[in-house]
Amino acid sequence: MNAITAIPQGLDLRAEIDRLRKERNAVILGHYYQKPEIQDLSDFVGDSLELSRRAAETDADVIAFCGVRFMAETAKILSPEKIVVLPDMDAGCSLEDSCPPAQFKAFREAHPDHIALSYINCSAEVKALSDIIVTSSSAEKILAQIPKDQKIIFGPDKHLGGYLKRKLGRDMLLWPGVCIVHEAFSETELEKLKLQHPGAPVAAHPECPSHIVDLADYVGSTSGILDYARHMEGGTLIVATEPHIIHQMQKAMPHKNFIGAPGADGNCNCNICPYMALNTLEKLYLALRDLQPRIEMDEGLRLGAKKSLDRMLEMASGTVGQGDLGNR
Ligand code: 13P
Ligand code: SF4
Numbered sequence: 001m002n003a004i005t006a007i008p009q010g011l012d013l014r015a016e017i018d019r020l021r022k023e024r025n026a027v028i029l030g031h032y033y034q035k036p037e038i039q040d041l042s043d044f045v046g047d048s049l050e051l052s053r054r055a056a057e058t059d060a061d062v063i064a065f066c067g068v069r070f071m072a073e074t075a076k077i078l079s080p081e082k083i084v085v086l087p088d089m090d091a092g093c094s095l096e097d098s099c100p101p102a103q104f105k106a107f108r109e110a111h112p113d114h115i116a117l118s119y120i121n122c123s124a125e126v127k128a129l130s131d132i133i134v135t136s137s138s139a140e141k142i143l144a145q146i147p148k149d150q151k152i153i154f155g156p157d158k159h160l161g162g163y164l165k166r167k168l169g170r171d172m173l174l175w176p177g178v179c180i181v182h183e184a185f186s187e188t189e190l191e192k193l194k195l196q197h198p199g200a201p202v203a204a205h206p207e208c209p210s211h212i213v214d215l216a217d218y219v220g221s222t223s224g225i226l227d228y229a230r231h232m233e234g235g236t237l238i239v240a241t242e243p244h245i246i247h248q249m250q251k252a253m254p255h256k257n258f259i260g261a262p263g264a265d266g267n268c269n270c271n272i273c274p275y276m277a278l279n280t281l282e283k284l285y286l287a288l289r290d291l292q293p294r295i296e297m298d299e300g301l302r303l304g305a306k307k308s309l310d311r312m313l314e315m316a317s318g319t320v321g322q323g324d325l326g327n328r
Contacts, residue, residue: 003290004282013281017041020288026062028284029054031071032222033276036247038066038284045248047223048074048120049135049316055079056313064287068093068275069295073124076295077305087283089293091275093121098177099156101125107153111173114151117143118308121179122156124297128304131311136160136206137221138316143168145315159183163206163213181273182207185240189262190215197236197259203228204240204261212240212261229253242273 007013018041021028029051030042039045044054048071055063055075062083065072070093072086104126108116118130119139127133134142143164146152154161155175159182165172182205190212194202203225204216213219218228222245229237229249239246240261249258263270287293 003286007282007285011285013285014041017281017285017288020285021064024062024288024291025060026064026288027054027058027060028064028066029075031067031276032226032245032248033242033273034066034244034279035277036244037281038279039244039247041281042066047135047137047221049137049221049312050223051075052078052120052135052309053313055084058082062288062291064284065295066279066284067091068273070096070121070123072295073297073305074120074309076297077124077127077302077309080297080299080302083291084295085287085291086293086295087280087287088278091278093275094180095119095121095156095177096123096126099123099126099175101129104155104175105129107155107175111151111153114153114173115146116153116155117146117172118155119157119160120309120312124301124305126156127308128301130308132315133308133312135221135312135316137223138312139164139206140168141318142312142315143170145318157207159209159213160206162210163219166210178209179207181242181271182212182240183209184263184270185209185212185261186264187211187215189264190238190240193238193259193262197238199234200236200238200259201228201232201234202238202240202261205242208240216240226252229256229258241271242276243271244273244276 028042030039030045052074056078063075064085068091076084116130117132120133120135152172154172156177158174158176161174201217203218236257238259243260246258
């Protein structure tokens, strides 16, 4: 019998999670792409930057990270003294998978005059090989602080990198990774949906390919999209990102209508992140009960990765001057 099937039938999981949260002095951090039931019992729900900030600041003894592995690793890098648990250790990310550290190291070494700006969706090893980490909500602000003549490698998301190149006119070398979830939106189906809802704006995440971003009225991080939904004038929004974020929109704005952008078969279910979906209430309960699976990290690796993450946190709050930047 595995641990999940051994959970007593009829156990009130929500009450048990609450009890364990208090007993362990734990904080539950959840990403907007988590299942609604997990979002609803999280102490804080946010985008990658907000979750990193919370992880760095919390005074809890345990962080139960309901997101994917690179997010829980980030929490451990920033809060090494805490126990960090991830309900399912297989919750990876296609962007992280696209960027093996040895290949990334060779790429860097082939371009010694470039600095490496890396999207937070990468392994701790790649973070340690990078100069500055960015999230989708901080990338523009951080890039604006880098001198125009500084050569840059951007990885692992070629769509976010391409979007930044076009928007800010920066010539960056791009690593060829993609998010399988945002890659699956269909331009043809989105065009059809727009015709069915004339006047409804489209909000897209910059992990989407350019043919989807070009159809969007707003492009931004998950928090940015949520904010756009709050302030838009109309009552209907087409949402081109992982559809679980719609749960927060419907909670905050029950009078508005949110429609998930479709995938190639016209059914937006193919845009559910399979990694995020691995976390369940049962696994969260077990993680809090057993304090496993736990993120462990070599201290040398942690300190290496922390440098580029610290730089992100400083630059995202605007506390680093241009003179602080340069080659490794
Ligand atoms: P943000 O929440 O930072 O926009 O990131 C989206 C994402 O894909 C996380 O994996
Ligand atoms: Fe990775 Fe995409 Fe899933 Fe985010 S939505 S965790 S980028 S695969």
